[in-house]
Amino acid sequence: MTQATKGPLSGVVVVDLSRILAGPYCTLLMAEMGARVIKVEPPKGGDDARAYGPFVNGKSTYFASVNRGKESIALDLKAEGDRKTFEKLLEKADVIVENFRPGTMEKLGYGWDTLHKKYPKLIYASASGFGHTGPNSKDPAYDMVVQGMGGIMSITGNEGQPPARVGMSIGDVGAGLFTAVAVNAALVHRLKTGESTKVDIAMFDCQLALLENAIMRYTVEGEVPGPLGARHPTITPFQAFKTSDGAIIIAAGNDGLFVKTCEALGRPDMATDPGYKTNALRQKHHGKLEHEIESVLKGNTTAHWLAVIGKAGIPCGPINNIKQALEHPQVAARNMLIEAPDGSGGTLKLAGNPLKMSAFEDPKTRRPAPDLDSDRDAILSFLGG
Amino acid sequence: MTQATKGPLSGVVVVDLSRILAGPYCTLLMAEMGARVIKVEPPKGGDDARAYGPFVNGKSTYFASVNRGKESIALDLKAEGDRKTFEKLLEKADVIVENFRPGTMEKLGYGWDTLHKKYPKLIYASASGFGHTGPNSKDPAYDMVVQGMGGIMSITGNEGQPPARVGMSIGDVGAGLFTAVAVNAALVHRLKTGESTKVDIAMFDCQLALLENAIMRYTVEGEVPGPLGARHPTITPFQAFKTSDGAIIIAAGNDGLFVKTCEALGRPDMATDPGYKTNALRQKHHGKLEHEIESVLKGNTTAHWLAVIGKAGIPCGPINNIKQALEHPQVAARNMLIEAPDGSGGTLKLAGNPLKMSAFEDPKTRRPAPDLDSDRDAILSFLGG
Known part of the structure; x- marks a missing residue:
């Protein structure tokens, strides 16, 4: 295993219970910034995204792209022995990130109130569909659901056509970004005051925060904006x-x-x-x-x-397609297509790290995404056996 | 003037030279997290976004939405006296944020190398179209340009139709979010080590980092993805x-x-x-x-x-339109539509702060966006007259 990327979060330990995309995108950014991210996955199958294609030699490249540079340990949070291991991990951790439906962590006995008493320094970050408060808190949500409910689809697509999805998962990735902003701010606050906080990010909230001038057009002018194809709503040409x-x-x-x-x-x-x-x-x-x-x-x-x-x-x-975009000379010049072993002897090409900082190197390769439970020994040894 | 919002960045002073959207979105998030954000604007007209509609009593609500809670001082960075004031401000600042085209700050004598020598604690954050390195570094870019070049338009819209723009400015807002992630991480690093860093965010890089599974579909399967309307590319239904x-x-x-x-x-x-x-x-x-x-x-x-x-x-x-999205009961329950004075005796409704943290209040109102130069006296007094 090569060393973790060095960066502004070097020394920060993140316990990552998150799955699929919103939480993992946040912890990907943290890993890129040097944090040690330890994925705690269910023993049966691990992170759901391990089952998402495209596959290379049976391994998910979708999973690889957002989990490179992280470590994995499989723990059953309902089994006594594994809970003890998990709790030892929390003692060593700075941040826990999860994107369960609200209530799940409480059922496991690991809600914020419990954890905050037991691990007063631990920052707790949750990214859920609708947040930990409000009437829709416990509703299930995936990216598509919040893209539809939050209004962004209604302003995306061609005029006179049905609303279109943003071509990437802006619901998940947007929430992942806001979660990373908040977790880093919480680290600043803890360094200054010693106080930790719970971060409660809702994908739905983030959609509203991303809408930009569409909100003003409605609240000020009463206009309900629609899709405009490839035209800006308020600037011409x-x-x-x-x-x-x-x-x-x-x-x-x-x-x-x-x-x-x-x-x-x-x-x-x-x-x-x-x-x-x-x-x-x-x-x-x-x-x-x-x-x-x-x-x-x-x-x-x-x-x-x-x-x-x-x-x-x-x-x-x-208007570049994906091939043309990736082949643009600026991509290589900015190291925005990096390589990671695919875990089967080959090499994957993945989006690089846009968080460029003069104080840190921007390596051209990364550790691969971990196989399920592949870092158990190193993690147990970190915990003191 | 009501007090600034309290948050994890309380005590952090940000000198904000940024205009329009990408930089201002970053410093909006910082203001929401408690930082004191001081906009330094050109005396003639200030931030370009002050001229963008919709207007209420002649004031831009576009500007208001991303600049609420900030302060403003007008300084001519080419005039000797104003440069002295600006430099006093830099002595007190933790972070400077700018989104000029690369080279502009150097021409003003305020490039990173110069500033880092003179103000070794100052974190320098730049959000530009293509970044401070590479063959396209100095090309001009607006949101639409990077949406087109970065590939996101090619996967957004209806099947068989021309590519569509994402209905909000994902080029600018995306870069603003990544900049905020990086600046907060740089603050963590400085608190731990005393070292400051330059942050060099490119809107184009961010587009690639947002593409998610589209990159794997191309690099692994050789598929050049196209727009799919309102359907997910790899999950059905x-x-x-x-x-x-x-x-x-x-x-x-x-x-x-x-x-x-x-x-x-x-x-x-x-x-x-x-x-x-x-x-x-x-x-x-x-x-x-x-x-x-x-x-x-x-x-x-x-x-x-x-x-x-x-x-x-x-x-x-x-699939909610903007009106329906804003009227959803979860929006009020999560305080995602807040109020700020419009500066003319009325009230504006603006997107709330999605960065919810248990340690901090989430007020229902904000200070208005500043008129040009409206905080001059308070800022000069902060600098010691």
Whole structure:
């Protein structure tokens, strides 16, 4: 086993009861920042995500991608001996992370009130569907459920079409990110004051916190926003346009950039058109403006226009598919595709760590995700046998 | 002025040069966690987002939503006197956050190398489009550009339709979240070791880190994923279905939940159909399965099915629009719609703080976003006049 990644959380011990995605995404970030993350998994099958494809030699690469660099021990939290081991682990831990349905930890005898009395330094982080309070607290939730309930689907997709899911699990991953923000803040607070806290993150809450200007458009203007395809709701032009061989994104976020865009398109007349003078006017006349811009863009290729418009200093880009995105030279330059052994002699390519810090190295490889219970001996020895 | 929110970052002073969304979203979270966030804005117009609608009495509610609870001072970083004030501020600060294009801070004489020598305790956090390294480092980027380049648009939207933007600014907000994770970790590291660090977050990197299983599907299976509407790429049934009066989301994330779903729909025969026995088989036959499920669901309303399917313990939910999402009883119960003065005698309703912690209150109101330069006197007095 290679050493854990060194980082700002080196020395922090995380006991990780979380499964599938929201909790594991939080603890992945913590592992990337140097924490020692010990997954405590049920002996039968472990983390549910071990059964999610795609598989390489029978092992889940889905699991591998969010659990690399962590350790695993299988413990039955309903069996006396294993509970003793678990409790020894809690004595050594700084943070416990779980994403069970609220009430599950209490049933196991490991609710926050109990743990806080017994392990006063332990930070307790929960990521659940609806949080530990409120009428829907105990409702089951998966990513799709909160994407639907939280409103994000209603503003995503093509105009006049049914609402679309965000193409990645923003419900889970969003909650994982907020949980990581909160756990790190709780560590700051504990270092300063000695006090620990319970962190209670709800996937549903996080969806609302992510909605951004859609909330203001509704609460201030009474508008119920709908999906707009590839167009920004309040800035124009700030969207995808068709070219002769595909599409280009042009993001003219202010009046100066709009003028530059018109010039780069060989249409300086549009820049002085009184109907397009301000963003509010461009927004009002967006259909006509889009038509005028596209009629120019369709005369040449995406590559041509990226060169012309990019050279003029206007934020623009292609719509890459996943292959094209990963092959972009900036990805290699930023070490955003790293390697980990797949546990079967091969190598997996995984998304790198976006948390770049000058004080720490950003290694090109990682320890693989652990097999179920594969770190038992090292963990028991850490606990003093 | 009411007191700042108390939280795990109380006592932390953040000098905030950031504008528009990515940086301000990070410092919003820090303010919500108790940090004192001092926005340093250009005297002419301040943060660009002050010009973004919707407006109430001429003031941007877009700006208000991500800058509530912060303070503002207008300083011209090219004028000698203001630079002295700024440098006094840096002496008192724990963190500086900026989201300029790389090179801008160096031109001002405030690059990391310079600042780190002069203020060795200061944590420096940058959120830029492509980061401070690599061939595209200095390219301009807005949210739309990285949504297009990073691949998320290619997997979002309806099948057979053009790629859609995620309905909120995942490029900016995602980067803001990762920046907050990193800054908090840097604070942990500094508390433990005294060492400060530069944090270099790229919106483009963050897009890759958010892609989740799409990366594995490409790197392991060579599949270039496309948009799937409201369906999960690897789990079935885990998607939106039509009912007689709308749609319902059913997330049967494992075999047991699939069996329960079939029973709740009055179709136990589907549970024993050999073509649907495993997730892999259901995935393979998803078209047929969807048709069978929808033909049952179309016989009654969303409300009916939510009751029936919810009662059976299956994760399910409606597709709420923004109004419906905000009116959900769980939103009030979790204090996820808070109030702040709009600066003109009225009240704005804004998304609450999803970072719930037992050690801290979660107030129902916030200080308003500051007018440009409105905290000058308090800030100068903090600096010792």
